[in-house]
Amino acid sequence: MSTRFTIARLGAQGDGIASADGGEVFIPFTLPGETVTAARQKDRATLMSVLEASPLRVDPACRHFTECGGCALQHFEAEAYRQWKRERVAQALRAKGIACAVDALVPCASQTRRRVVFSARRTETGMLLGFVRALSSEIIPIKECPISLPAIVASLDRLRRLAALVCATPNAFHMTVTVTASGLDVAVQDAGKLGENQRRIASNFVMAEGLARLSVDGEVIVEPKKPVVQFGSVAVALPPGAFLQATEAAEQTMAGLVGQHLSRAKKIADLFAGCGSFALRLAAKSEVHAVEGDAPALAALDRAFRFASGLKRVTVERRDLFRRPLTFKELNGFDGLVFDPPRAGAEDQSKQIARSDVPLVAAVSCNPVTLARDLRILLDGGYQLKSVTPIDQFLWSPHVEAVALLEKPRRRR
Known part of the structure; x- marks a missing residue:
């Protein structure tokens, strides 16, 4: 059942806030001044429709917006957002x-983020690689990401294949991908214990695909090229999973x-x-x-x-x-x-x-x-x-x- 709300302001997490019986209600993907309908669950609500849109509402840059759990404000006009x-x-x-x-x-x-953390999980229909829907454990597979460097987006398919090679768990795990001067540095966490055959196959894949390094839970599995970034004039070889x-x-x-x-x-x-x-x-x-x-x-x-x-x-x-x-x-x-x-x-x-x-x-x-x-x-x-x-x-x-x-x-x- 949906309820009509008027958005008063944005909260600290970018959600629209409306006043209602029982207190404030947080409604993602809305803007101040908008009239919307939303399905309420306690102090949160899921946006159903925008009845009266703000003049600051713009078309989002990504097909996955509102689903993937990453961006919160693609619908907000640029200057107002800043x-x-x-x-x-x-x-x-x-x-x-x-x-x-x-x-x-x-x-x-846009297209400048050099370090992205993906979620992955093996399913009956194949390997999921993407981001987790907000307030959920559901992984939304992605085909684009306008915030990330093109080198990451262009590698989504091979990263998904690599995730399948290192997966040794039925649970979700994480894959941190960093663009370095040497190529992509991939750090996997919580994918389970790799067998020797898995290590060999994953290592061969990394070398064949030109990736810089693969590490699992901090252990380097294969490192064809030392992942390097520049801090000013100084080249720094990053440790696995480094900030x-x-x-x-x-x-x-x-x-x-x-x-x-x-x-x-x-x-x-x-x-x-x-x-x-x-x-x-x-x-x-x-x-x-x-x-x-x-x-x-x-x-x-x-x-x-x-x-x-x-x-x-x-x-x-x-x-x-x-x-x-x-x-x-x-x-x-x-x-x-x-x-x-x-x-x-x-x-x-x-x-x-x-x-x-x-x-x-x-x-x-x-x-x-x-x-x-x-x-x-x-x-x-x-x-x-x-x-x-x-x-x-x-x-x-x-x-x-x-x-x-x-x-x-x-x-x-």
Whole structure:
């Protein structure tokens, strides 16, 4: 049974929100001002029809939109979409009492995502490869993906064939595909234990199809070519399943903002350094101490530095910054700092930064809410917020990156 709703605004996940008996109802794929019919299930509803469309409604770019569980906002006019994403960051700052002008959103082009996580499962009719429908376990097989690099889309059939070769489970599993300078790097998770014959057949397939590497649950099965990406002038060989910013353009934008802000610093701390996307660029002008909890990522960073030329000294430290953040006394040895934590943010580390004398700080985040919390800590510790730049690298999703730049005058000792 469908009910008529009027959409008041968009929620944090991009769903339209309507008022109804019993509270608010979240209706995906709707826009403010629209009148729609939807089938309600408690506080959520499935869109049935749009009776009165918003003038900001546009035709989606993909045939799989509304089904595949990936994009949430392909129906939203581009400029309005960008304003909405910018406002997400501004709203999170206001909620923490932070008054700061937020720069215009740095937009994301289509066909630029270089790292995609597919879901796969063997069925009676064949191998499914695609994305999981929202709030469901159903895998929607895909034939196109306008957010992804063409190299990934062109390889959908062979990736589906590879998924069938490595599948050793009746359950769904994941396949992370990364475009590198050497070709596609494929990391499979939870596909089951491969037998020797499976390994041999999968290895032959990878080599015949020109893929760079196949790993299963972190173990390299075959690596015809070392998967390599560029961080500035430095080539980095990625470990299996390594974190990598979703688009190269967004990574370069973030690195440019951070590098310009820290250009006067002679000694920089890079916290949550990953494989070195900031550290190795910053080392062109400054000494860098890179701190990261993931051992393979840190080893890749260190190896890249040792084989590079023309860089200042880079030191590495394996350390869980959630359990053991760098203390303010340790931080006082640096005159610049960048931190780029996971979505949970860096609350405890921010408390130590706030007590430190580091004059230049760059905070990078994929979560406006935890970024605002961490910035509040830094501001209360005497830092001044110079700028906040939102960056879109997850096109047509509610996710938004941001780079915040801060300064603190040196305290006399």
